[in-house]
Amino acid sequence: PVGGELASHQWRTEHFNNPWLLGAAVLVRDETAINYNWGYNAPAPGVAAENFSVRWTGSVYFGLNTEYTFYATSDDGVRVWIDGGLLIDRWQDQSATTVSAKRYLTEGTHPVIVEYYDRTGPAVIQFWWEPGAPPSPPSVQPFEIIVDDQDPGFQKAGPTSSWYFRSVGYKGHTYWTYNSDAQLYNSAKWFPQLPQAGNYQVYAFVPKQRADTKNARYRIYHSGQEHSYSIDQSIYFDKWVSLGTYYFAANSTEYVYLDDITGEPYASKKIGFDAVKFVSTAQPGPAVTPAPPPVTPVTPTPTCSIAPILGFGQVWNTNPTVRQRLGCPTQAEISTWSAEETFIGGYMFWRGDLRLIYAVYNNGTWQSFVDNWDEGQMESDPAIVPPAGRYQPKRGFGKVWREQAGVRDKLSWATAEERGLQASWQAYNGGLMLWTQTLGVFVLYNDGTWIQP
Incomplete structure (x- = not known):
């Protein structure tokens, strides 16, 4: 695509010899672009030429606080997730078709997941994006x-x-x-x-x-x-x-x-x-919490094709600000195996189905990361000794806490050990809602801010 950002990103790629992304991957490798027209050929040795599926997972740096347009051309089905929110859902048999969707992103690194399957016939998949105009500089004088x-x-x-x-x-x-x-x-x-x-x-x-x-x-x-x-x-x-x-x-x-x-x-x-x-905010200096996006938020109507229900529905229906900022759901609420851990400076959540980790800070901001921890890797760092009554996070939480810039400084020590549990998640046009039985509902907005209603 002309003018789009297509390459120069590291993707962890998993190939499956079925169209459902099930079972163990037959091929796992790193790639730098999602830009393929395999025709009637197999994507790689050991992968079937028909009835196969592929998942790409990447941590992608976006350089602007702005609205991005994401594009996917596929034959057959494609799904795109950003920060755990379902952005493009064209999971169906089809000839080569291009679809697009817009999403506001804050400057920084965001997890992106692209899922694709081919049934029969030619196999095509391309994924790229284009940034919108950068936000206008503030018109007010700093004070x-x-x-x-x-x-x-x-x-x-x-x-x-x-x-x-x-x-x-x-x-x-x-x-x-x-x-x-x-x-x-x-x-x-x-x-x-x-x-x-x-x-x-x-x-x-x-x-x-x-x-x-x-x-x-x-x-x-x-x-x-x-x-x-x-x-x-x-x-x-x-x-x-x-x-x-x-x-x-x-x-x-x-x-x-x-x-x-x-x-x-x-x-x-x-x-x-x-x-x-x-x-x-016109005053120079580091911004801990991003300003609201310079785009008009989606205003949902009662004709959302997917209606929020249960606890999410109660929050969405009774809180006009949440309803306006989130917009309509992009998928039905799901329950999946998850984990949570509390910290002096906030929380961490793990979503098992997408292998994503969310760091939710007490300063009102949040970030998401790809969970790159695997069995056999170091669970924790023995050189890091927490004070009495505090804990060093382990496994995927610990890897993010130790290696991702700023996370440890904002969260500080954990106040309890990590807990595994079933949690509910729902993606919206303007963000996510998550619920755990111990901590309740969290609303994560696309502009990098969050509330607990």
């Missing part, structure tokens, strides 16, 4: 709003006898208190007066003294949503620390919250309550 611990927008609560202050930190003043293991005693809120709605990166100032907890649990309340982000205050000294980027509606109900519950032994650590800064 920042700071709420210090002595400003009117700062409100602290709890017994005054357990609040202390020190002449350190931002503007030479910080409040602090001792931590609690489980019971709430002291807390504070920072209310910003934002001049306009939009995306803001949120920072907390950590003073060089009276802040040594390893688990300060900030909560960001914004635009009717709540997200959490934990930081280790003991490793920062008079430094602004990012809590992520979030959309704020610029109303009086939005704030950042911090309390004294850290889960550490009672009164063993100190928590600093200093300034909080809100920076408009």
Whole structure:
């Protein structure tokens, strides 16, 4: 295809001598493109010339935050999955036919799976994509709003006898208190007066003294949503620390919250309550949470060909924002063997049927990865020793945690061992919903953000 991106990607390719992708693959190899016209010939020695199937799995880097158009030409059937969402579903006998579908992707690496089968006659499969126009630069001028611990927008609560202050930190003043293991005693809120709605990166100032907890649990309340982000205050000294980027509606109900519950032994650590800064996304700097996509979200109608049911249906039908952002389902809900693990900074999920791993972070973002761990490989790294009561993830979770940039920093240690279980999954035009019995429903949007309704 002219102008499309077709080659220069590493694909793990599995060939099957049946049209259903069943049983053990008769040939497994790496390829750099999905661009074949085999005609009446076999794809490779040992593979049948008819009634065969192939699966390509790749971790593909996309260089823009934009909407991509994906194309597949096949004779006979083809399916395409991106981040575990079914994008193209043309699983039927047919002469060579080209189909396309659009999907917004954030800049970065995304798992892509292409499945193909040939019944009889000529065998053809091509897969490629084209990026849309890059997003326009922000039109607003960058600015920042700071709420210090002595400003009117700062409100602290709890017994005054357990609040202390020190002449350190931002503007030479910080409040602090001792931590609690489980019971709430002291807390504070920072209310910003934002001049306009939009995306803001949120920072907390950590003073060089009276802040040594390893688990300060900030909560960001914004635009009717709540997200959490934990930081280790003991490793920062008079430094602004990012809590992520979030959309704020610029109303009086939005704030950042911090309390004294850290889960550490009672009164063993100190928590600093200093300034909080809100920076408009036009301000240069690393973006922890991608901004919403610059495309019009799909607005579903009651005539979706596949209707969400049960728990997913309840979330979709009762939450207009979820319904608007997800759009219609692209496949029926499925239940498949999965796994989950909780972390200080979020969660990891494994989807067995597609061998995909999802990292869901407390800063409101998520990523997905191909599970490249196989039996016989190292389950965990003996050189990495977690603190007491924490765990190093193992197997596929552990490989992603150790090898994928930023995952370990965002998730930190696991708080429990990995659990295998049946989970429900459903793909939508605008993302995914997943459900586990222990953790409930998660909504993963295509723009790389998530909520738990």
